[in-house]
Amino acid sequence: MNIQELAKLFNEYQEHSPTSDEAKQIKTQLILFLSSCYWWNSKYMLNLFPENIQQIQGKLQQEIADNFKICINKTSNSQELAELLLTEALILHKKYQKELITDKFINILAIQVKTTHPNSFQRKQAVQWLIKAIDTKNTYKKQGLGGNLQLSPQDYQDAFNEAKGESIRYALDNIDKYDDTKGDFMALINYWIPRKFIDAGVRILGIKKNQTHLKAESKISISTEDPNFMREYLYDNIEQKFGCSQKSQEIKTLIAEDPNNKLGKPIRKDKTHITFKDVLIAINWEGETFKNLSRKWEIPYTTIKSFYEREFQQVKADLADYLQ
Numbered sequence: 001m002n003i004q005e006l007a008k009l010f011n012e013y014q015e016h017s018p019t020s021d022e023a024k025q026i027k028t029q030l031i032l033f034l035s036s037c038y039w040w041n042s043k044y045m046l047n048l049f050p051e052n053i054q055q056i057q058g059k060l061q062q063e064i065a066d067n068f069k070i071c072i073n074k075t076s077n078s079q080e081l082a083e084l085l086l087t088e089a090l091i092l093h094k095k096y097q098k099e100l101i102t103d104k105f106i107n108i109l110a111i112q113v114k115t116t117h118p119n120s121f122q123r124k125q126a127v128q129w130l131i132k133a134i135d136t137k138n139t140y141k142k143q144g145l146g147g148n149l150q151l152s153p154q155d156y157q158d159a160f161n162e163a164k165g166e167s168i169r170y171a172l173d174n175i176d177k178y179d180d181t182k183g184d185f186m187a188l189i190n191y192w193i194p195r196k197f198i199d200a201g202v203r204i205l206g207i208k209k210n211q212t213h214l215k216a217e218s219k220i221s222i223s224t225e226d227p228n229f230m231r232e233y234l235y236d237n238i239e240q241k242f243g244c245s246q247k248s249q250e251i252k253t254l255i256a257e258d259p260n261n262k263l264g265k266p267i268r269k270d271k272t273h274i275t276f277k278d279v280l281i282a283i284n285w286e287g288e289t290f291k292n293l294s295r296k297w298e299i300p301y302t303t304i305k306s307f308y309e310r311e312f313q314q315v316k317a318d319l320a321d322y323l324q
Contacts (some may be wrong), residue, residue, distance in 0.1 A: 003079070003083060004085065006082035006085075006086065007079045007082040008078070009026055009082075010030075010081050010082055012171065013030070014076065027065075032061075034085060034086065035057065035092060039053060039055070039097065044248070048108070053102060059096060063092055065089045067085060067092075071084050098135055098136075101133050101189075103185075106130065107184055109130040109252060111290050112126040112130075113127055113172070113175050114175050114178055117270070119270075124270075127172060129166065129187075130282060132172075134168065137186065139190075140160075140189070140190060140193060141193045142189040143158075144194075145163070145173050146194075146201040149203055151204070155204050155205070156201075157272060159196060159200040159204055160193075160200075161302075162302060163192075163200045164189075164193060164308070165198035166192075166302055167189045167190075167192035167193045167196050168189055169303065170192055170196070171189050201203050240284075255281060263315060264276070267299065274297055274299075274314070276312075279304060279311075283308065290304050290305045306317070
């Protein structure tokens, strides 16, 4: 239901007396829509947290109903009324989701992950809800990270995002060792973020330093009579050279065909149809970003990024051959 459909319902509501059965039915429909949320629309979550969810949902619906009474007296314009109530409902959703997603809530989801079979659908489902709950709670350690690295604001954010993703991945990879009696799962992630942040920050600074070096080197005239130097130059600049090469489409075809089968490593065991060459082509030829691919393939951003960077280092020399 969009804002226009909401406005249409308000129009219908105002055509009836507020005490009529028709008006009451429309109001109930509006409140149900405005209070709808994936946390209480999921059978999985309802089975796991029946009392918590019903209580939170009831409080949310009551507050939306109270707002309805206030807003309906402020304006008779259906469009304005729809926008006002929808804005208020979004604010209330954040309030009550924070009330629902406690450390205990996350710990229970972590135990659900731990107690399911590693490669089962049940574990994948539990992991998805656990990650969603962690992101909804959003109490990641963000302050006081990498004080000696002197990162720019954007580099700091990139390093934090990578550290956060790596910390979640590490905690999930070691979920079988998790003991909820000795600490919160969220605290475990925040324990690893500063450590992962240092690695991410140093790597980002290293890449930038290398890029600066490459820019300086690119100004040097390269002799075609020195094949070893040319190969080293191509090796270092390979990603920059793919798109601007005169043989760009030819290189893309060769990589797609992968005659020596060196680029076909799958990204994950449950995503064997997505291989390194798919990521390579998407990033270097199709203008994709890791975040876009994450949404498209339903794979965490950090998983794609680390897989690409790791595999790229392994096959760098082979890829350089395509450019000669």
